[in-house]
Amino acid sequence: MAMTATVGHAHADPHHIGLVVEHPGPAPKRTVTAYGFWVFLLSDIVMFSCFFAAYAVLVSQTADGPKGSEIFEQRNVAIETVCLLLSSFTCGMASIAADVRNRFWFYLGMAVTCVLGVIFLVIEFREFADLVSRGYGPSRSAFLTAFFSLVGCHGLHVSAGVLWLLTMMAQVFAKGFRADVLRRMMCFALFWHALDIIWVGVFSVVYLLGSGV
Amino acid sequence: MSDQTHMHEHDIAPGDEEQHSVGERIIGYVVGLGLALLLTATSFFIAGTDLVWQPSIPVALIVLAIAQMGVHLVFFLHITTGPDNTNNVLALAFGLLVVFLVVGGTVWIMSHLNQNMPPMDQFIQMHS
Numbered sequence: 001m002a003m004t005a006t007v008g009h010a011h012a013d014p015h016h017i018g019l020v021v022e023h024p025g026p027a028p029k030r031t032v033t034a035y036g037f038w039v040f041l042l043s044d045i046v047m048f049s050c051f052f053a054a055y056a057v058l059v060s061q062t063a064d065g066p067k068g069s070e071i072f073e074q075r076n077v078a079i080e081t082v083c084l085l086l087s088s089f090t091c092g093m094a095s096i097a098a099d100v101r102n103r104f105w106f107y108l109g110m111a112v113t114c115v116l117g118v119i120f121l122v123i124e125f126r127e128f129a130d131l132v133s134r135g136y137g138p139s140r141s142a143f144l145t146a147f148f149s150l151v152g153c154h155g156l157h158v159s160a161g162v163l164w165l166l167t168m169m170a171q172v173f174a175k176g177f178r179a180d181v182l183r184r185m186m187c188f189a190l191f192w193h194a195l196d197i198i199w200v201g202v203f204s205v206v207y208l209l210g211s212g213v
Numbered sequence: 214m215s216d217q218t219h220m221h222e223h224d225i226a227p228g229d230e231e232q233h234s235v236g237e238r239i240i241g242y243v244v245g246l247g248l249a250l251l252l253t254a255t256s257f258f259i260a261g262t263d264l265v266w267q268p269s270i271p272v273a274l275i276v277l278a279i280a281q282m283g284v285h286l287v288f289f290l291h292i293t294t295g296p297d298n299t300n301n302v303l304a305l306a307f308g309l310l311v312v313f314l315v316v317g318g319t320v321w322i323m324s325h326l327n328q329n330m331p332p333m334d335q336f337i338q339m340h341s
Contacts, residue, residue: 031225031229034227035224035304042307046311046315049312053320056316074261082253085249085253088246088285088289089246092289096235096242100235193289193290194290196289197286200253201282203256204256204275204277208257208260208274209260209274211260
């Protein structure tokens with residue numbers, strides 16, 4: 001909209017007598033990249049909303065299998081939640097460090113983020129393995145299918161995030177704080193924070209609401 | 214940051230803040246972390262307590278979850294209502310519209326189907 005308006009003005013005032021407000025030109029690449037990634041994240045959230053909808057529909061279809069309140073352990077979920085929340089914070093610290101070109105704090109922040117993410121994944125994997133070993137795998141009931149796909153999909157995202165995190169550390173190590181590396185780092189931070197937002201939905205809807213039913 | 218010197222002439226990237234000192238930025242994250250921890254603790258407390266009226270618990274949990282998502286958006290993702298953030302907010306609004314259509318529509322339609330269709334064993338008894 002802004003563009004067409006200025007073009008119109010330019011035609012009205014071809015000799016730049018003074019009426020024209022110069023168009024600032026295309027946005028900096030940092031803005032364009034992050035905006036594109038933001039749109040991707042929103043589409044990712046829409047995909048998660050489909051899994052949430054499936055879970056909400058199927059939550060009572062237990063086929064005489066276990067209900068949510070019988071298999072969820074709130075202590076584990078609380079630890080997972082705190083891990084992800086703290087990792088979001090340390091990820092923010094790492095992106096500040098990247099902006100001010102401080103290698104030490106960048107590596108420290110990213111390393112702590114990585115450790116917290118891995119702790120989250122280990123707890124989640126052990127929960128899944130425990131459920132499967134008790135015969136409550138995803139094929140047991142529609143409720144468990146929906147549960148495993150929703151929580152498992154989030155877990156896959158976290159795993160991908162940890163790999164991306166390690167890649168970012170390696171790139172900063174090899175290439176330094178170049179503009180393109182900083183753009184990737186900003187996208188990674190957006191991704192990691194978005195995962196935390198989705199986890200808020202997961203622990204509220206699946207674990208806390210489910211344990212009361 | 215050559216491209217950040219002109220930041221105020223442009224829209225701001227999602228995740229980027231308006232220019233602040235490092236100290237202010239860290240304080241922003243600390244405040245966000247504190248609020249998020251507080252909301253999380255409240256959620257877990259309410260889910261396991263007998264102190265509040267039981268039917269209010271699901272509503273309270275959902276309200277707390279939405280509040281915490283808001284805290285994350287503002288303090289971690291730096292989505293604000295400022296004029297340089299309009300594009301980000303519009304994209305977010307569209308995403309939220311789709312999310313509410315998908316989740317709300319699914320739950321609505323499927324609950325009506327469940328009401329209108331008796332379970333299969335009753336259905337067979339009725340027709341035999």
